Amino acid sequence: MGSLGPYQRKHKITVVGSGNWGCAIAKIVAENAASNSDIFEKKVEMWVFEETVEIPKDSPNYDPANPGPEKLTHVINRVHENVKYLPGIKLPANLHANPSLEDAVKDSTILVFNLPHQFIVKTCESIKGKILPYARGISCIKGVDVNEHGINLFSETIGKTLGIYCGALSGANIANEVAKEKWSETTVAYDPPHLDSKAPSLQPSPSGSQVDLVQFEHKDVSGNLSNVKLQALPSEYPPIDHNVLKQVFHRPYFHVRVVSDVAGVSISGALKNVVALAAGFVEGMGWGDNAKAAVMRVGLMEMVRFGDKFFGATIDQRTFTDESAGVADLITSSSGGRNFRCAKLSVERNQPIEQIEKDELNGQSLQGTLTAAEVNSFLKNQGQEEDFPLFTAVYRILQGTMQVAEIPSYIER
Amino acid sequence: MGSLGPYQRKHKITVVGSGNWGCAIAKIVAENAASNSDIFEKKVEMWVFEETVEIPKDSPNYDPANPGPEKLTHVINRVHENVKYLPGIKLPANLHANPSLEDAVKDSTILVFNLPHQFIVKTCESIKGKILPYARGISCIKGVDVNEHGINLFSETIGKTLGIYCGALSGANIANEVAKEKWSETTVAYDPPHLDSKAPSLQPSPSGSQVDLVQFEHKDVSGNLSNVKLQALPSEYPPIDHNVLKQVFHRPYFHVRVVSDVAGVSISGALKNVVALAAGFVEGMGWGDNAKAAVMRVGLMEMVRFGDKFFGATIDQRTFTDESAGVADLITSSSGGRNFRCAKLSVERNQPIEQIEKDELNGQSLQGTLTAAEVNSFLKNQGQEEDFPLFTAVYRILQGTMQVAEIPSYIER
Structure with missing residues (x-):
């Protein structure tokens, strides 16, 4: 003792x-x-x-x-x-x-x-x-x-x-x-x-x-x-x-x-999966490491904006940009995580992601596609889709109403 | 016209x-x-x-x-x-x-x-x-x-x-x-x-x-x-x-x-190469994506600390964490850049990085090894080596006075 x-x-x-x-x-x-x-x-x-x-x-x-x-x-x-x-x-x-x-x-x-x-x-x-x-x-x-x-x-x-x-x-x-x-x-x-x-x-x-x-x-x-x-x-x-x-x-x-930022840590863990899908789409297009880093950076900034808009002072932007739960988890998830891999394959094989999910995940399901839909429904309800163009683009690509090739022009500002 | x-x-x-x-x-x-x-x-x-x-x-x-x-x-x-x-x-x-x-x-x-x-x-x-x-x-x-x-x-x-x-x-x-x-x-x-x-x-x-x-x-x-x-x-x-x-x-x-942050943008472009070397070492060890993301995050935070300590209010931490010149360039450089690749090979082949440089770069030289030495000399002169353990570890590994396996314990705090 x-x-x-x-x-x-x-x-x-x-x-x-x-x-x-x-x-x-x-x-x-x-x-x-x-x-x-x-x-x-x-x-x-x-x-x-x-x-x-x-x-x-x-x-x-x-x-x-x-x-x-x-x-x-x-x-x-x-x-x-x-x-x-x-x-x-x-x-x-x-x-x-x-x-x-x-x-x-x-x-x-x-x-x-x-x-x-x-x-x-x-x-x-x-x-x-x-x-x-x-x-x-x-x-x-x-x-x-x-x-x-x-x-x-x-x-x-x-x-x-x-x-x-x-x-x-x-x-x-x-x-x-x-x-x-x-x-x-x-x-x-x-x-x-x-x-x-x-x-x-x-x-x-x-x-x-x-x-x-x-x-x-x-x-x-x-x-x-x-x-x-x-x-x-x-x-x-x-x-x-x-x-x-x-x-x-x-x-x-x-x-x-x-x-101290419980909300930031928790939200990061959800939103990074949406960004990982975007990184997978870009990788699937063969646009190279710079484009992938760009989409990750834009995604990280939408995470920061999401925290800022909907949680205000209760959230610290540095949780997203400085912590393992934020930027590091985003990097890992966009390197080889499941959402990244399936998004990449869906572009490479020109198949809907549900098909990839079925073929590759042994009955497990993707977290990112669910989160993308939930986040979009929330943003739509708030009238904020346009302020989160990458999250919105990911959702629309999953829905088949936008092409991956449109990402750069859609997020351009 | x-x-x-x-x-x-x-x-x-x-x-x-x-x-x-x-x-x-x-x-x-x-x-x-x-x-x-x-x-x-x-x-x-x-x-x-x-x-x-x-x-x-x-x-x-x-x-x-x-x-x-x-x-x-x-x-x-x-x-x-x-x-x-x-x-x-x-x-x-x-x-x-x-x-x-x-x-x-x-x-x-x-x-x-x-x-x-x-x-x-x-x-x-x-x-x-x-x-x-x-x-x-x-x-x-x-x-x-x-x-x-x-x-x-x-x-x-x-x-x-x-x-x-x-x-x-x-x-x-x-x-x-x-x-x-x-x-x-x-x-x-x-x-x-x-x-x-x-x-x-x-x-x-x-x-x-x-x-x-x-x-x-x-x-x-x-x-x-x-x-x-x-x-x-x-x-x-x-x-x-x-x-x-x-x-x-x-x-x-x-x-x-x-x-507006010229100093932050410029310093990022130099220091990210030191971090890319660290990411390459970790990748060479086969420690996986989480360890690589961890070393990148720690490196990013040392970049922020470097800016804060030596440039104070003239630098904005968000240049490192939010901008393409910062986090995105760090991600790209730690994914497939030349410093990353040579550091990885030096661990995999158990050879000094100068040898890899000679064998792989067709007479070109690495920026990161030079910057690591210059930064170390500056930090030593300021009595600040211990406050930048990752930068210091990279320098010592290049010098052969530290092993890559020591990184986690050396940067632990």
């Missing part, structure tokens, strides 16, 4: 989700919990949606005497490998796979959400009221939920459903490469209301001790006001600040910068 | 230099002079260092009856092609190749400099006092002149030598692709002192008419004060402003943004 310093309690961390990105992040968090034992409980919980698996015969963990099938949590806890979703990667022994969501989250002050976005609401509703009321969350779920009326951040959906504050993590990261400890960077965004600077009303906490309960008006990114009650973290814990979050996620092979 | 509008005189443009980039820019300028005949003289002069050439036999302009040799200016003016430096590209008929530098520049209000940097001083000194005293310049020469004591911009060297104001043009541009009208973008930077806002002293001009002569204190990018006398443009000409410069350079296939 490390020294507790001035604090009597340590943070317990739970990762909610155990796909390949979930396990890659859980591996990092568990490594850091073990090496920062002064502030974190060593044991890290990971909620695993239970299923029965067979260890593949070519796995070093395959045992002919016990060929299975076996429960996935048992396999993870026994051989420290998620043989189904992140095969070949050794997980830390202090990472505990837990099939019970409720049990996995119940004592944790730091909840890391890393599951497919369609499961967020259901998952959060099932643990509402069953977590520590002063827990804090970080969403590793990429992108945002755009519809014609506005934009919802997944971190806000989580926060509102659970009544806690939730930040976000996003960057130029491919799960398998991070799991293999290939060096990359990421951005963590975290900006909770300053509970300590407000006059708190003392209320009995669920556990009986006195904690601060702060009720404040919260304006979400779409400008909607809501009353949010947030409980201050008891003073026995080290405060959850940028420094502590860096200790949760930063590794020698996974460099973390912590910023 | 177009309408002169409220102005009695039109701008005459001269391009000084006729290599492949010189001719590509001259082609653009001449196209624009022809199509904006209300403000520009149609005929554009291009100074050509005279030499005797033979038209290659496979050229459509080869005439067996007149096989040459012939003077290069004659060939250009006769067949409108620079058969030696930009073969296969039709130059506009209103572009006049002139072997006399003095004659080419003598009546021009807009001078576009596009020649190898080692010829700048000599060329400018030979026309000192022989140009219109109120002419304005644009330097298309990439990079800056760094030594251990400071940084000189080529545009400032030109401006000081000739006693005129000179801006800069830089972007993600490869001469041959621009010449082929493949779409790209560029950045023009122009920010002359506001002559009209100062109280001018009326002085007789060399041509006898009254013009404004403004003497003001000029602080160059290294902080040195000098007295510069600039002559205001006579009011018979349309003012040379961002709008007019856009009309000089913008084409449907060459999109121009005009900014």
